[in-house]
Amino acid sequence: MQRMTKQRQAVFEELTRVPDFRSAQQIFEDLHLQGHRVGLATVYRNLQTLAEDRRVDVLRSTEGEALYRICESDEHHHHLVCRVCGHAEEIAQSQIESWVSEIAASHGFSEVSHSMDLFGVCANCSASPQ
Amino acid sequence: MQRMTKQRQAVFEELTRVPDFRSAQQIFEDLHLQGHRVGLATVYRNLQTLAEDRRVDVLRSTEGEALYRICESDEHHHHLVCRVCGHAEEIAQSQIESWVSEIAASHGFSEVSHSMDLFGVCANCSASPQ
DNA sequence: TTATCTGCAAACATTTTGCAGCGAG
DNA sequence: CTCGCTGCAAAATGTTTGCAGATAA
Numbered sequence: 001m002q003r004m005t006k007q008r009q010a011v012f013e014e015l016t017r018v019p020d021f022r023s024a025q026q027i028f029e030d031l032h033l034q035g036h037r038v039g040l041a042t043v044y045r046n047l048q049t050l051a052e053d054r055r056v057d058v059l060r061s062t063e064g065e066a067l068y069r070i071c072e073s074d075e076h077h078h079h080l081v082c083r084v085c086g087h088a089e090e091i092a093q094s095q096i097e098s099w100v101s102e103i104a105a106s107h108g109f110s111e112v113s114h115s116m117d118l119f120g121v122c123a124n125c126s127a128s129p130q
Numbered sequence: 131m132q133r134m135t136k137q138r139q140a141v142f143e144e145l146t147r148v149p150d151f152r153s154a155q156q157i158f159e160d161l162h163l164q165g166h167r168v169g170l171a172t173v174y175r176n177l178q179t180l181a182e183d184r185r186v187d188v189l190r191s192t193e194g195e196a197l198y199r200i201c202e203s204d205e206h207h208h209h210l211v212c213r214v215c216g217h218a219e220e221i222a223q224s225q226i227e228s229w230v231s232e233i234a235a236s237h238g239f240s241e242v243s244h245s246m247d248l249f250g251v252c253a254n255c256s257a258s259p260q
Numbered sequence: 261t262t263a264t265c266t267g268c269a270a271a272c273a274t275t276t277t278g279c280a281g282c283g284a285g
Numbered sequence: 286c287t288c289g290c291t292g293c294a295a296a297a298t299g300t301t302t303g304c305a306g307a308t309a310a
Contacts, residue, residue, distance in 0.1 A: 003284050003289060039292045044275060064194040080237050089237050100248060107210050107219050108253030118230060123238030133264055133309050169267045
């Protein structure tokens with residue numbers, strides 16, 4: 001069974017503190033700034049565990065880096081992610097789901113995942129560039 | 131200006147020969163199997179150039195690997211990609227575009243990109259597993 | 261001729277893994 | 286006490302870059 005270590009708790013609390021999409025490195029740095037001594041590998045291992053347990057969402061930035069974010073709603077959902085600051089907003093359920101199923105079926109595809117995340121620049125970042 | 135070298139042509143022809151999403155490594159291997167002597171770095175450099183010129187589409191697999199595919203239509207479009215064999219089908223234009231703009235605007239986001247690619251298992255692969 | 265391209269190897273960035281020791285339960 | 290977890294360093298990936306030589310135009 002799983003143990004609750006200081007490190008695991010620190011990673012989880014950091015994810016809760018900043019509910020935006022962050023890279024493992026960012027989380028690692030923030031933890032150090034806060035005085036927590038956590039190894040980078042441990043951050044990765046815990047993020048992986050959390051992802052398996054569906055407690056965090058994972059997505060890939062355009063550059064190929066994995067970004068993690070605390071999972072707020074249990075239901076399937078999408079994100080609107082700011083490519084400047086990582087701020088993310090969950091997108092309300094929509095007609096997308098059924099659209100995807102239709103498309104997939106009509107092309108003979110099965111087991112289709114649609115991790116459709118939208119990247120843009122949030123209001124805050126476009127107001128105060130850099 | 132750009133020169134048309136044997137290597138550049140080989141990469142481009144390989145992309146044309148197999149119009150599915152492939153990794154740089156896959157393309158590199160195939161070229162070697164065909165007897166072309168092309169360096170891996172050259173494959174990467176040419177794929178990059180082709181992407182800049184919008185002659186190939188680029189997307190990231192869930193594992194973070196970049197996948198390249200010859201660009202068939204000039205218009206903006208999406209893909210339905212087989213996660214087993216890489217086979218891709220372009221998805222007909224849809225109401226998605228306007229839906230994305232609406233969502234983005236209502237959240238105050240600008241410059242939104244929606245590289246929404248769907249991953250699934252194509253008919254062929256689900257018929258003959260492995 | 262000459263600026264661009266290539267191959268190779270080294271550098272990079274991100275992520276994973278091996279292993280000895282630590283510590284939660 | 287035990288087994289899972291940690292830290293570190295090394296390895297594995299995927300991709301980029303520096304440089305000297307090759308080559309298209």
